[in-house]
Amino acid sequence: MDCLPLLCTFAVCSAVISQSLDRKRFVVEGAVRPYGDGQYEYMHPRPGALHVSELTSIAVREGDTVIPDNLDSLFNVTGEKSRQVKGRTVLARDNKTVVFYADQPFALEENVSVKFGPGLRVRRSERRKKEHEAGCYEWSFWIRTEYGSASVQTILPFDYLDEKNEQEAIELGSIPMNRYRTLPTWAAKWRPSPEGEKAALDPKNKENKAIRDGELYYFGVGGNYGEHIGQSVITTREGDLVWWVKASAGAGMLGATQNGRLALWDQRPNDGAMAVYEVNSTYQVVDRHQMGHGYPLDYHNAFFDEEGNTILTGKTKVNGVLHNVVHVLDASTNVLLEWRSIDDFIDDADPILPGEADNGDVYHINNAERTPDGNLIISLRTCNLVLLISGKTGRILWRMGGRTSDFTFIGEDMDPPFFGQHDAHQLFNGNIIMYDNGRHVKHGSPRPSRVLELQLDLDQMTATKVWSFSHPSGLKSKCCGGLQMIDNGRGQPATMLIGWGYTGPFFTEVTYEDNPRIVREFEGLRGHRPLLHPWEGSSTEAPRLLLCSDANGEASTRNGSIDQLQDWTLHFSFNGVTGINKWRLYVGTDRDVPLDKPLIERDKTAFEEIITLQELVDAMAAENFTVTPNSDTSSADLYVRVVPVKGDDELLRASKTLEVPMILSSYDEPGYAGVLSPPATAVPCSCYQPDIGRREHMDRPKSGAGSAVVDMAAVNECAELCMTSDTCETFFFFEDTGECELDETRDKKRGGLHSLKGVISGRRNCLEDMR
Numbered sequence: 001m002d003c004l005p006l007l008c009t010f011a012v013c014s015a016v017i018s019q020s021l022d023r024k025r026f027v028v029e030g031a032v033r034p035y036g037d038g039q040y041e042y043m044h045p046r047p048g049a050l051h052v053s054e055l056t057s058i059a060v061r062e063g064d065t066v067i068p069d070n071l072d073s074l075f076n077v078t079g080e081k082s083r084q085v086k087g088r089t090v091l092a093r094d095n096k097t098v099v100f101y102a103d104q105p106f107a108l109e110e111n112v113s114v115k116f117g118p119g120l121r122v123r124r125s126e127r128r129k130k131e132h133e134a135g136c137y138e139w140s141f142w143i144r145t146e147y148g149s150a151s152v153q154t155i156l157p158f159d160y161l162d163e164k165n166e167q168e169a170i171e172l173g174s175i176p177m178n179r180y181r182t183l184p185t186w187a188a189k190w191r192p193s194p195e196g197e198k199a200a201l202d203p204k205n206k207e208n209k210a211i212r213d214g215e216l217y218y219f220g221v222g223g224n225y226g227e228h229i230g231q232s233v234i235t236t237r238e239g240d241l242v243w244w245v246k247a248s249a250g251a252g253m254l255g256a257t258q259n260g261r262l263a264l265w266d267q268r269p270n271d272g273a274m275a276v277y278e279v280n281s282t283y284q285v286v287d288r289h290q291m292g293h294g295y296p297l298d299y300h301n302a303f304f305d306e307e308g309n310t311i312l313t314g315k316t317k318v319n320g321v322l323h324n325v326v327h328v329l330d331a332s333t334n335v336l337l338e339w340r341s342i343d344d345f346i347d348d349a350d351p352i353l354p355g356e357a358d359n360g361d362v363y364h365i366n367n368a369e370r371t372p373d374g375n376l377i378i379s380l381r382t383c384n385l386v387l388l389i390s391g392k393t394g395r396i397l398w399r400m401g402g403r404t405s406d407f408t409f410i411g412e413d414m415d416p417p418f419f420g421q422h423d424a425h426q427l428f429n430g431n432i433i434m435y436d437n438g439r440h441v442k443h444g445s446p447r448p449s450r451v452l453e454l455q456l457d458l459d460q461m462t463a464t465k466v467w468s469f470s471h472p473s474g475l476k477s478k479c480c481g482g483l484q485m486i487d488n489g490r491g492q493p494a495t496m497l498i499g500w501g502y503t504g505p506f507f508t509e510v511t512y513e514d515n516p517r518i519v520r521e522f523e524g525l526r527g528h529r530p531l532l533h534p535w536e537g538s539s540t541e542a543p544r545l546l547l548c549s550d551a552n553g554e555a556s557t558r559n560g561s562i563d564q565l566q567d568w569t570l571h572f573s574f575n576g577v578t579g580i581n582k583w584r585l586y587v588g589t590d591r592d593v594p595l596d597k598p599l600i601e602r603d604k605t606a607f608e609e610i611i612t613l614q615e616l617v618d619a620m621a622a623e624n625f626t627v628t629p630n631s632d633t634s635s636a637d638l639y640v641r642v643v644p645v646k647g648d649d650e651l652l653r654a655s656k657t658l659e660v661p662m663i664l665s666s667y668d669e670p671g672y673a674g675v676l677s678p679p680a681t682a683v684p685c686s687c688y689q690p691d692i693g694r695r696e697h698m699d700r701p702k703s704g705a706g707s708a709v710v711d712m713a714a715v716n717e718c719a720e721l722c723m724t725s726d727t728c729e730t731f732f733f734f735e736d737t738g739e740c741e742l743d744e745t746r747d748k749k750r751g752g753l754h755s756l757k758g759v760i761s762g763r764r765n766c767l768e769d770m771r
Helices: 194-201 203-207 613-622 695-699 712-724 764-769
Strands: 042-044 058-061 075-079 083-085 087-091 097-102 111-116 121-124 130-133 137-142 217-221 231-236 241-246 252-256 262-266 275-279 285-289 297-304 310-318 321-329 335-340 365-370 376-380 385-389 396-400 408-410 422-426 432-436 450-457 462-470 482-486 495-499 507-511 518-523 531-533 544-548 569-573 580-588 600-603 609-612 635-646 657-668 673-677 688-694 730-734 739-743 753-763
Touching (some): 042 335, 075 087, 217 252, 231 252, 252 297, 262 297, 321 365, 335 376, 376 422, 422 482, 432 482, 544 635, 712 739, 753 764
Parallel strands (some): 408 462
Antiparallel strands (some): 042 058, 058 097, 087 097, 111 137, 121 130, 365 376, 495 507, 635 657, 730 753
């Protein structure tokens, strides 16, 4: 069996790092103890630190494995206002970091004094497990003033976007996704770009099976502004949709973790702030992560390393300026390391000149992750700076870019070397690679956006450009973007996955070679940061099955036809489930549709399959299916279910039964025959939003198993109630109870909508346009 490709994503990839690291590329620290008169590897808060959170823990790490005896006697903490501080002491999961938690928050604006030791005993690994007792140390720090809520990112109101943030939609023309109805019609859509169409015809790409195969899935997230806000997707590498989700405004997907889960940031009901959630293969929440010490989460980044730690980024506001915070948290949420820009960006070491802090967000962190040797690489976009932070001490090891750079840059078009960058990584060969936006909101566009790879020489402190790729169109993206190096295995060349941010294509994949060529490219979704990763998704829900009259031609639009069977369509999909090869469709004369013999079986061709009522009726005739008329003999109800098939013959969960009310004419009772015509009332699915509710609905209790039937007539009735109401702007139909909720809020920009199974919603103005 072939190995899966090597993917440098959240987790540090499994690879053998040489015991003798190349000192020209990597900073080799060895045993280092810069704190406490040379006794300790790490201390938090730093001696003399200012603006410390009142919810801070206090941590000391000697650097070797702690012998966990008498830990409660190690810390003696007093505050100017708090006096003697009571608390508890724990040994973190690394067995090296001792952490003190105060029972109560510290008082604002107080000086806190810490006396540590004696009694900390460790086993010195470099001395054949010899025990060593660290000495005492005393230091103090200052708690911040009152923390203003202006620095906390919160979910914005239901109708939250203004027109200046709206972006022009990319004209995609007539594409299959336009006919999808099991997703909202405003869901993100994409297609191969002109460059992607050219790449599909390139013989070199057709020959490369490793690049064409379907082992990997693409994970993408829409932007924070515009029509794709809060939308995240998983697609095949060839761009076929697998999973679509709409989260709250500003929320989105961070990608796959090494333990086979998805990471998303969101604000769920009862959450006071944004959090990072882990969901399993059925998309159920199984874990939740937040910053320590009360700092609000910055939702650009989450990184899960091989030690089971989580790296998150946050922010704190000091004197009107947003400062950045990076936390390494263990599985018990102990903060193993905290880095704050306010501790290191002082006087001449501040990358921002006096007077440049007008907009407050002057540093703007957009990623923080492990390097192959265990340090942290951090990208600060607004000040054009990349930092290497010691994974042991939390101190800055080098600065790259901006006005405080330690490096001399070599190569063409390297002044400045990068501008407004995102998603900086250190590769296993020590090179630094990043997405160089090449432009900045405030300072304009010095060059087209590009992926930039730099080779380091730490002896000479030089960074030499060794590879770059700009889009053939010369696009310039002022916001967002990212990259991922893909090892395709089997002796095939590596490729580079590029997300161009809010300006560029959905994603581009190019060969990683001297003369790169585009392998595939899609446009439509305004994405943020790309990721390819193995994934196997399933679901605890049933497939979605709908009947619509507006997906074929002009049906159900103003003055459109709904009279022909060809005008009506059945739509079915199974959101998030991978490995479906075909679908089976079953028909019955009552709600209990037998699943013994399918009427139609067809190969899966796309995320959503579409069958016209004409195809259904033709298949019924071919199988001599007997229709049972209703009591008036002028109508007959058909009942339809679909079942997805995984692999060759694994039957997955069946859909709910869909009721299809047909008109029956020329009925011959002795022969049980008649002519079937489509329903009399249009079902404008383009105005309906399946499985979309409000965030507040997520806490709504469900009533048992709910209805086993998809009743589109009831949805129509709910929509009609909204139409006849003087105040209704949006309706929500709950399939489990049949309840119809009318809402006065017009979700013009969809900021407060959230994916929620079993809810069909719609807007009044769309329905009015249909009349």
